Every structure is written in structure tokens, then in C-alpha cells.
Amino acid sequence: MTDVQLRAVTAGYGRRPVLKEVDLVVPEGTTTAVLGGSGSGKTTLLRVIAGFLRPGSGEAVIGGRTVAGAGVWVPPERRGIGYVRQEGGLFPHLSVAGNVAFGLPWPRRRHRDRVLELLDLVGLPAELADRRPDQLSGGQQQRVALARALAPRPGLVLLDEPFSSLDTGLRAATREATARALRATGATAVLVTHDQDEALSFADQVAILGTGAIRQVAAPRVIYGEPVDTEVARFLGDAVIVPGTAAEGRVTCELGTLPVRGFVPRGAVDVLLRPEQIALTSPGSGSLDATVRSVAYFGHDAVVELDLTDTTSSQGVRARVVGLQPPEPGDLVGLTVVGPVRAFPAADRSSLLVAEAPGRNRPAS
Incomplete structure (x- = not known):
């Protein structure tokens, strides 16, 4: 060899x-x-x-x-x-x-x-x-x-x-x-x-x-679950990135207080998770509620754009769900984050990678 x-x-x-x-x-x-x-x-x-x-x-x-x-x-x-x-x-x-x-x-x-x-x-x-x-x-x-x-x-x-x-x-x-x-x-x-x-x-x-x-x-x-920075994360697939604050091994952001995988910086952070980590439930049964803005249907799965209803932020998030019965635009849903997230210092906003031709089930961020 x-x-x-x-x-x-x-x-x-x-x-x-x-x-x-x-x-x-x-x-x-x-x-x-x-x-x-x-x-x-x-x-x-x-x-x-x-x-x-x-x-x-x-x-x-x-x-x-x-x-x-x-x-x-x-x-x-x-x-x-x-x-x-x-x-x-x-x-x-x-x-x-x-x-x-x-x-x-x-x-x-x-x-x-x-x-x-x-x-x-x-x-x-x-x-x-x-x-x-x-x-x-x-x-x-x-x-x-x-x-x-x-x-x-x-x-x-x-x-x-x-x-x-x-x-x-x-x-x-x-x-x-x-x-x-x-x-x-x-x-x-x-x-x-x-x-x-x-x-x-x-x-x-x-x-x-x-x-x-x-x-x-x-x-x-x-490399998919523990990228070294947000740009590598975006390059490897769809990424949800929201601002947050880190302390005592956890981060607090508009999606809740969440466990972190790997090193946890202190202070202002960018919180990274994958759309498949956002599980949709019936309204009121998740960590918070959201309204479905749009749905991109791919057969085997669907990407759901969500507007959070329990926060003051205007930033939306994306969830990836199985394609059997995706929600419809305008539906009210609950959501819960599954598994640990990653956290990076908030200043990490370089743009050194340019992703090409993402898979149809991984829309470009």
C-alpha cells in the first residue's frame, strides 16, 4: 500500500x-x-x-x-x-x-x-x-x-x-x-x-x-459536525447561524439555552447548528413557536423557512424535515433544537470559501 x-x-x-x-x-x-x-x-x-x-x-x-x-x-x-x-x-x-x-x-x-x-x-x-x-x-x-x-x-x-x-x-x-x-x-x-x-x-x-x-x-x-469555523460549516452544507452569548459551557440565543459541542468561547458568539437539528412539533409543545414562511419540497425531505414568534429578532431560521408530510406556509408550529450546537467568537465572519453547486437538499446559505 x-x-x-x-x-x-x-x-x-x-x-x-x-x-x-x-x-x-x-x-x-x-x-x-x-x-x-x-x-x-x-x-x-x-x-x-x-x-x-x-x-x-x-x-x-x-x-x-x-x-x-x-x-x-x-x-x-x-x-x-x-x-x-x-x-x-x-x-x-x-x-x-x-x-x-x-x-x-x-x-x-x-x-x-x-x-x-x-x-x-x-x-x-x-x-x-x-x-x-x-x-x-x-x-x-x-x-x-x-x-x-x-x-x-x-x-x-x-x-x-x-x-x-x-x-x-x-x-x-x-x-x-x-x-x-x-x-x-x-x-x-x-x-x-x-x-x-x-x-x-x-x-x-x-x-x-x-x-x-x-x-x-x-x-x-x-468535519460536518465540528467545523473549525462558520465558513467551513457553510461550505459543507446548509447552516443556521444565530447570535448568542456563551457562559459556563452553554450558549443562550433566540432558540433557547443550548448545550455546546467542543470548545466554548465566553461572551458574544455565533451559534451554529444544522437545519436537521431543528425538530418541528405542534404549536405550544416545543421550546418556542414559529410561523412557516415557505417550504422547499425535495421528495425525500423538505427545507422549511421559519419566522420565530416568541422573539424580537427579525431573523428567520431553517429546519429540515422528512418529506412525507411537510407543513404548509402560514402554519404555526413548535420547534425544539436537538443535540449540541457549535459556538464561535462573533468576530469570525471571514469569507475565504465559496461553495459551488450544493446538493439540491442543501441550499446555499
Whole structure:
């Protein structure tokens, strides 16, 4: 297996640095999703690991071997890396089998068995082996591209937004097939993406990249539930942020006096919670009452905009509820906050991240 370490990597094009002193560790046999908006440096980071771009300073270490650093440079073809591009990059004049077997180091008589093994691994039937890429669906083409990347048994696979051109249903199925194939081979993987749902559901750890710097690296549940600041929280999904005051391990805000997860600053704070933490009840049975302003219905769930009736604040809040029987605009409801919230010093209002294309069930804040 192969791990990846980036140590104080600065890289860019010309005199303009895109990555600035980036540190990142990808443990062997795991998948890391690098999540960031346009211009954050995602592709640049992947190019440094692949060997397509020489960093200006710092080190890149793959499997314990320094491949880029002071006086050291290992070209891409000698790094033992599989690479899957956004568009797949299949050779149109070759069959599926020809694409998968392209570049295999062993004798041709062994290619067919390896091709069929890989097609099964990525969830494609053997009868597709003799078809051309233009006879496949987009999802099938991406699975062939993954099979080609896995063919020489690389220790590390890099995925450059490989699902972004697929429609929603096909993207999910292809992503799941890719995750299964990577687990089966034990390869280490780095995925770059701007899709929050994709990063959280696909990876063992998520690295948030903003303006060329790593903002946070953690397991999906940790990074979603315990973001380091409000901007990371907004970037990872819908966030409800209200002003409050912290004291003695709890915060008091217009939603009540609430327990806090993690460090609790004293004084004025921004209180962070997710819309799914706001549970709706019948009027008078919750911590406070609210009037439904609007409802965005998505089938599996709904996002409910609420105006609080028991406070003087004009700020509304959002709740996420199951889609079976959402309330109607104008309804009076009760609400209760479920679980601990996060609290940050009120001055934390930077805007270093720009979220792209949030999932339809995660409206942009």
C-alpha cells in the first residue's frame, strides 16, 4: 500500500502561488476527498501529487519515497499512480478491452484475463469488452477509465472530479462502484471535488481547501459536525447561524439555552447548528413557536423557512424535515433544537470559501 504526504508545499503557475505551505497526509489504503471551490487549488494539488507540476517549495512523499523536493524530482511515469480524469479520457479507436489493457507491463496473452477481472471489479459485464467507448453510457465510460487506472495495480489512484459530468442517479451509482473497487484493491485514493455530498459520502477523510490553504482535515462526521469555523460549516452544507452569548459551557440565543459541542468561547458568539437539528412539533409543545414562511419540497425531505414568534429578532431560521408530510406556509408550529450546537467568537465572519453547486437538499446559505 501507499501513503501520501505533502509537506509545506507551495506551487503555482509563473509567479503566482496557488498552493501555499500545504500540509496533507493521506494514510495508506484510505480515501481522502479534497473539497474546494473554483480557484481553491484542488487541481493544482492533484497535479503536484501526480508529477504534472513541480512545486516551488516543500516536499511530496509517496509510499515513503520523496518524489518532489529540494534536488529531487521523480517523473509521473515512475510514481506508480493511476489517474482518472473528469472526462474519462478513453481512446476512441480502441475497444473497452484495449483501453483497459493499455500500458499493461505483462505479456499480451495475459491481458484478457486481467481485463475481465477488472470489468467485474468495477461492475461492468464481460460482454462490453469488445465495444467501443462511444457505445457506452457516460457512467460506463467512467468505470472503464477506473478499470484502466487500476489495471497495473497502482498503490495510489488520483480522481479528478470523475463524476461531475454525470446526471444525479448515474453519478451516485458510479461513485458507489468506484468506492467498492478501491476498497477491493486496497489502493490509496485522492479525490478532488467541489460537491459536498460526494466528499462526505465517498471518503474516509475530507480536506477543505480554500484559497490555496488547507482549512481543516477530518473524518466526514467530524468535519460536518465540528467545523473549525462558520465558513467551513457553510461550505459543507446548509447552516443556521444565530447570535448568542456563551457562559459556563452553554450558549443562550433566540432558540433557547443550548448545550455546546467542543470548545466554548465566553461572551458574544455565533451559534451554529444544522437545519436537521431543528425538530418541528405542534404549536405550544416545543421550546418556542414559529410561523412557516415557505417550504422547499425535495421528495425525500423538505427545507422549511421559519419566522420565530416568541422573539424580537427579525431573523428567520431553517429546519429540515422528512418529506412525507411537510407543513404548509402560514402554519404555526413548535420547534425544539436537538443535540449540541457549535459556538464561535462573533468576530469570525471571514469569507475565504465559496461553495459551488450544493446538493439540491442543501441550499446555499
